Amino acid sequence: MTTADLNPIVFVVDDDPSIRTGLDSLLRSVGMRVHTYASGAEFLQHPFEDVPACLILDVRLQGESGLDFQVRLTEMKVSMPIVFVSGHGDIAMSVKAMKAGALDFLVKPFREQDLLDAVTLALQKDGKRREAGKTAADLSARYQTLTAREQEVMAYAVTGLMNKQIASEMGLSEITVKIHRGHAMKKMQARTFADLVKMSQALDGA
Amino acid sequence: MNTVPAAKVAAPRAQIPPSVWLLRLGALVLALVIFLIDWLSSLDVAIAVLYVAVILMSGDLFSRAGVATVSLVCGLLTLAAFLFSHGPEWLVPPFARCLVSLCAIAITAFLALKNKAARDALQEQVHLLHRSEAFLAGAQRLSQTGSIGLKMPSAEMYWSDEARRIFQFDDHLQLTLEYMIGRTHPEDTDDLKSLIEQAYARHSNMEAEFRVLMSDGSCKFVRMLARQVHDASGDCEYIGALMDVTAAKNAEEALHRSQSQLAHVTRVTTLGEMAASIAHEVNQPLSAITTNAEAGLRWLNREVPDLGEVRSAIERIKSEAHRASEVIRRIRALSRKTDPKHVPIDLQDVLQESVALVRREILRHRVNFEFKPVSEPMWVRGDKVQLQQVIINLLMNAMQAMSGMHGKARTLSLVLGNAGNGDVSLRVQDNGPGISVPNLPSLFNPFFTTKPEGMGMGLSICRSIIDAHGGRIWAESELGHGAALSFSLPACEQIPS
Numbered sequence: 132m133t134t135a136d137l138n139p140i141v142f143v144v145d146d147d148p149s150i151r152t153g154l155d156s157l158l159r160s161v162g163m164r165v166h167t168y169a170s171g172a173e174f175l176q177h178p179f180e181d182v183p184a185c186l187i188l189d190v191r192l193q194g195e196s197g198l199d200f201q202v203r204l205t206e207m208k209v210s211m212p213i214v215f216v217s218g219h220g221d222i223a224m225s226v227k228a229m230k231a232g233a234l235d236f237l238v239k240p241f242r243e244q245d246l247l248d249a250v251t252l253a254l255q256k257d258g259k260r261r262e263a264g265k266t267a268a269d270l271s272a273r274y275q276t277l278t279a280r281e282q283e284v285m286a287y288a289v290t291g292l293m294n295k296q297i298a299s300e301m302g303l304s305e306i307t308v309k310i311h312r313g314h315a316m317k318k319m320q321a322r323t324f325a326d327l328v329k330m331s332q333a334l335d336g337a
Numbered sequence: 338m339n340t341v342p343a344a345k346v347a348a349p350r351a352q353i354p355p356s357v358w359l360l361r362l363g364a365l366v367l368a369l370v371i372f373l374i375d376w377l378s379s380l381d382v383a384i385a386v387l388y389v390a391v392i393l394m395s396g397d398l399f400s401r402a403g404v405a406t407v408s409l410v411c412g413l414l415t416l417a418a419f420l421f422s423h424g425p426e427w428l429v430p431p432f433a434r435c436l437v438s439l440c441a442i443a444i445t446a447f448l449a450l451k452n453k454a455a456r457d458a459l460q461e462q463v464h465l466l467h468r469s470e471a472f473l474a475g476a477q478r479l480s481q482t483g484s485i486g487l488k489m490p491s492a493e494m495y496w497s498d499e500a501r502r503i504f505q506f507d508d509h510l511q512l513t514l515e516y517m518i519g520r521t522h523p524e525d526t527d528d529l530k531s532l533i534e535q536a537y538a539r540h541s542n543m544e545a546e547f548r549v550l551m552s553d554g555s556c557k558f559v560r561m562l563a564r565q566v567h568d569a570s571g572d573c574e575y576i577g578a579l580m581d582v583t584a585a586k587n588a589e590e591a592l593h594r595s596q597s598q599l600a601h602v603t604r605v606t607t608l609g610e611m612a613a614s615i616a617h618e619v620n621q622p623l624s625a626i627t628t629n630a631e632a633g634l635r636w637l638n639r640e641v642p643d644l645g646e647v648r649s650a651i652e653r654i655k656s657e658a659h660r661a662s663e664v665i666r667r668i669r670a671l672s673r674k675t676d677p678k679h680v681p682i683d684l685q686d687v688l689q690e691s692v693a694l695v696r697r698e699i700l701r702h703r704v705n706f707e708f709k710p711v712s713e714p715m716w717v718r719g720d721k722v723q724l725q726q727v728i729i730n731l732l733m734n735a736m737q738a739m740s741g742m743h744g745k746a747r748t749l750s751l752v753l754g755n756a757g758n759g760d761v762s763l764r765v766q767d768n769g770p771g772i773s774v775p776n777l778p779s780l781f782n783p784f785f786t787t788k789p790e791g792m793g794m795g796l797s798i799c800r801s802i803i804d805a806h807g808g809r810i811w812a813e814s815e816l817g818h819g820a821a822l823s824f825s826l827p828a829c830e831q832i833p834s
Contacts (some may be wrong), residue, residue: 137635145698147621147625148624149621149622149656149657149660150621150624150625150628151648152625152629153624153625153629153632153653154628154692156628156632156633156636156646156649156653157628157629157632157648158644159633159646160632160636160639161635166680186621187445191617191700191701193700194703200747203670218616218617218620218621218624219613219616219617239620239621239623239629240620240623240624240626240627241623241624241626243627243631243632249783324436
């Protein structure tokens with residue numbers, strides 16, 4: 132099963148039950164899966180599913196405020212996109228939220244289309260993030276299957292050295308280098324040499 | 338300093354009317370005539386006894402010393418006449434007659450002097466009585482209190498001058514109860530009548546306050562107190578006082594008016610302080626309404642409309658609209674400018690409504706709110722809006738006291754219950770910095786505040802409201818351990834239907 136098959140999920144954290152119910156109905160009406168919670172703590176008590184997700188968070192919450200909860204999530208390395216909603220947004224508050232990485236900041240009563248757009252965007256972003264994360268992880272796993280020699284040959288190859296040059300650098304025969312190079316290409320699932328160079332760059336960047 | 342001339346200080350001598358001088362002259366002439374007859378005539382009778390008439394006359398014409406002098410002169414004249422006509426001849430009938438005359442003069446003088454003394458004492462009493470009457474009239478005039486007497490069952494009445502003045506009755510009018518009832522304000526007439534009837538039937542005293550309607554249309558407030566007394570014949574009479582309390586009543590009303598205006602102003606000020614919270618309270622249901630409306634439309638516009646979802650969305654819209662209007666109703670009730678109405682109310686209802694109004698403030702201040710509702714209603718007699726104002730003021734003060742507190746959980750606890758004496762009491766306890774001992778006594782004084790932007794009217798208004806409800810309000814605090822403000826109100830026995 133790939134991530135595309137999984138139904139994304141929208142989490143709502145708001146201490147006002149009527150707002151929760153309203154948002155739940157609205158999001159379900161456009162076919163989204165919704166989970167609602169009264170507080171950040173309640174939200175954290177439930178395990179996350181491995182699907183694209185986003186969080187609609189009320190700024191003013193009883194107990195821990197939405198902004199404090201955002202900071203806590205960052206500390207916990209939960210990088211889910213957050214759409215803030217607030218009964219009265221002041222500029223300082225929204226700047227703080229956006230700087231801390233919020234995706235959007237909506238002031239109640241907001242246009243529902245704005246919220247749906249923000250949520251859709253958030254889910255797309257999270258999907259892409261997960262996809263990217265997934266690719267990087269795959270690449271790294273494939274790279275780990277290479278032997279030390281193959282990794283060394285690959286490192287020389289992507290810098291643009293010819294087989295003969297690599298052989299003299301490594302003190303091997305040209306034919307052995309050719310075999311290692313072929314194995315590396317195969318294990319990394321690189322169809323062309325250009326693919327391999329890209330993969331190497333991605334691995335370095337990770 | 339100038340000394341007052343002695344002549345002005347001395348009481349002016351009473352002017353003696355000419356008729357008295359004439360009578361005195363008559364008495365002198367009579368005495369002379371008697372003396373001459375006694376001396377010159379040869380009648381063998383005790384003419385000198387007639388001096389008795391002169392002494393009796395002098396009783397009315399002279400002071401006591403004068404009467405004594407006249408008596409002495411008459412005695413001397415008798416002796417002189419005897420000596421002139423008979424010479425020093427003792428133990429003869431004329432001397433016996435002279436002795437009889439002297440005895441008669443002496444006895445008459447004694448009786449006349451005694452009579453004179455009694456009359457003088459009576460005169461003094463009359464004088465004192467007049468003076469005390471004058472004092473009373475002056476005091477009645479000053480204190481605007483008149484006396485009345487009411488004889489039952491004849492309904493005859495006695496009215497003092499001041500009582501007449503208060504009712505604006507003519508001095509010569511023969512007053513009865515009918516007149517008094519006639520002057521009474523039509524709305525109070527029945528009450529006054531039944532009060533008099535009941536007092537008479539139960540032999541009890543009368544105490545009433547009623548309005549009197551003057552002929553010029555103005556209105557006076559009169560307070561009447563009367564005690565029942567029985568005279569020798571067994572008739573019943575009410576003796577009492579009527580007091581014109583219009584000025585006091587007007588001042589009291591003006592005070593009430595300004596107090597209720599002040600209370601209104603501070604209420605509105607408090608609402609102003611809560612404006613952000615109130616806006617949020619209204620915004621929240623409005624936001625829920627638009628979200629639900631949008632959701633409802635989307636459920637309806639689906640290829641296969643989900644009517645169940647649409648219905649529940651509409652139901653939520655309805656209840657949220659109700660919620661918003663409820664918030665507005667509460668705020669309007671609190672900001673409305675009405676005269677306080679004292680009716681039986683459940684203090685727990687008032688408390689819960691007040692808490693609903695400041696709910697957002699409680700959230701905003703991150704305060705743990707503790708309140709255990711009581712199972713039985715707490716009936717008190719009072720004005721809902723004003724009591725709400727007191728409760729909100731206490732809650733806001735407690736939250737503001739805790740707002741500077743960090744690193745410690747803020748707790749606001751309310752305890753509603755019965756005080757030892759059966760009064761209903763409410764205690765608002767915070768765990769803030771508390772109130773210092775020097776500040777405690779002045780806490781309820783006007784313009785006393787510890788807040789930089791405070792007006793210092795809140796608690797002072799609270800106290801005047803609670804005072805007007807017959808209750809009391811007090812503060813307890815230990816510095817560093819929070820403060821508790823409490824008030825108690827007399828419990829209301831009667832449960833409204």
